[in-house]
Each structure stands twice: as C-alpha cells, then as structure tokens.
Amino acid sequence: MRVTSATWIATLLVAACAAVAIAAWIGLPNGVPINYLGLDGHRHQENSRYAFGLIPLIAAFVTATLILAPTLGARRGVERAAKPFDMTVIGIAGLLLVVEVALVGRALDPAFNVMRPAAIATGVLLLGIGNYLGKARQNAVFGLRTPWTLADATVWDKTHRFAGRGMVLGGLVLMALGFLLHDGNALGVSIAVCAALPLLAAIVRSHSLYRTLQRG
Structure with a gap:
C-alpha cells in the first residue's frame, strides 16, 4: 500500500x-x-x-x-x-x-441550502487538482487516458496542462457561483458543467493535438 x-x-x-x-x-x-x-x-x-x-x-x-x-x-x-x-x-x-x-x-x-457549500467545496477541489494536473506524466492509471494521450507522451503532457488550466478556471467560476447563486437546481447544474466541461474539452483537445502531430 x-x-x-x-x-x-x-x-x-x-x-x-x-x-x-x-x-x-x-x-x-x-x-x-x-x-x-x-x-x-x-x-x-x-x-x-x-x-x-x-x-x-x-x-x-x-x-x-x-x-x-x-x-x-x-x-x-x-x-x-x-x-x-x-x-x-x-x-x-x-x-x-x-x-x-x-x-x-x-x-x-x-x-x-446544502448545494452552496457543496458547490464551493467542489470548486476548491477542481482548483487543487487542476493546479497539479499538468505535472502528471504518461501512465496507465491516473489522468485523461484517451487513445491519443496514451499513444504519444507529448500529447499527454499538452492535454493535461490544457485540462489543468480548464479545471482551475472551472473551479474559480464554480466558487464564485457558489457565493452568488441561491437556487439549488442552478447550483447542481453549475457543478456538473464546471466539472465536466474542462474534461470534455481536454478530450477533444487530445484528439486535435494527436492529428496535428501525425500530420507533422
């Protein structure tokens, strides 16, 4: 262990x-x-x-x-x-x-409103992980393990730096929304969007980077 x-x-x-x-x-x-x-x-x-x-x-x-x-x-x-x-x-x-x-x-x-502290805490989580995600090197356990990041170490590194910046931004936005919004449903949607969007964008980015490197 x-x-x-x-x-x-x-x-x-x-x-x-x-x-x-x-x-x-x-x-x-x-x-x-x-x-x-x-x-x-x-x-x-x-x-x-x-x-x-x-x-x-x-x-x-x-x-x-x-x-x-x-x-x-x-x-x-x-x-x-x-x-x-x-x-x-x-x-x-x-x-x-x-x-x-x-x-x-x-x-x-x-x-x-339970969702307000949950949103703020999730924002802090995204901020913390995003701050360190770019330091993750290619492996088969932790990170964005797409076919393109696993196929090329450069794609892995650039994708994780991109995802890390997105998660930091998503975390900051979510923390702000946690203080500003009061509706529980709106906060729930905000948590889902701010957590998922950086990862989805990074997956698309990894494919784009891989295709660019293959053409080069």
Whole structure:
C-alpha cells in the first residue's frame, strides 16, 4: 500500500466525517429533511437519519479504493502522477466532509441550502487538482487516458496542462457561483458543467493535438 502524508490527511478527513455523522445521529434524532419523487409519481417530504451515515460510507470506500490502487498492480503509474493523485485523494475526502457538515446544517435548519457549500467545496477541489494536473506524466492509471494521450507522451503532457488550466478556471467560476447563486437546481447544474466541461474539452483537445502531430 502506498502510504504518504496525503494518505494520513485523507484518513483523518474520513474519520472527521464519520465523527460528524455519529454526533448528528445521536444529537439529531429527526434526521435530515429530504424531498424526493416517489414511484407513485408524487413528491414526498420526510426526515431521514440514514443520510448522515451514507456520506461517511462513500468517503471511506472512495478513499480506500484510491489509496489501495497502487497495491493492485498500479504503483508505478501512480508514482508518475503522485502530486495530482494525492491532491485528488485529499480533495475528495475533504469535499465529502463538507457535504456531511452541510447535511447537519440542513438538519438544524430546513431552509439551509446544502448545494452552496457543496458547490464551493467542489470548486476548491477542481482548483487543487487542476493546479497539479499538468505535472502528471504518461501512465496507465491516473489522468485523461484517451487513445491519443496514451499513444504519444507529448500529447499527454499538452492535454493535461490544457485540462489543468480548464479545471482551475472551472473551479474559480464554480466558487464564485457558489457565493452568488441561491437556487439549488442552478447550483447542481453549475457543478456538473464546471466539472465536466474542462474534461470534455481536454478530450477533444487530445484528439486535435494527436492529428496535428501525425500530420507533422
């Protein structure tokens, strides 16, 4: 197992997420107000305590999977992208901790908008990963593994620098929108767009770069 400072930081964040969930489970027996569309076609509103435990379980599973990835025959690949990989591990654990705290805020105040801190935290995650993504070198584990980036190291490097800049821009925009917008649906769309658009643009960019190099 690849144990680094990022491993310990992510583990502490997951533990903090679990501690918040346990405290909320004990102290807030009514749970979190949720609104969902039932199989009967009608919207339902109820309180659920199980939402407190869901996020820590997701955080533990995702973090453990990322930490154990090098053990599953991918150690060399992770070492070639160590900084962005570590930032991803820490960032995801931190994001899920923020979501857990936001759920507690929602339980304390039904008017609390969970999507605002989630959007801001996702923006920080994109900013952090994007800042380091350009340092990822060609590997078979972490990064934008398109047929074109895997076929040419130059395409890989240029694509990841392009994607990193896009993620930084997307993160800054998303953080700003997290402060400016109040509608939960609009924030949800903003998170999806700001997270997906830089990656989709980078995939297209990798194809374009590869074709240009082939012509040259």
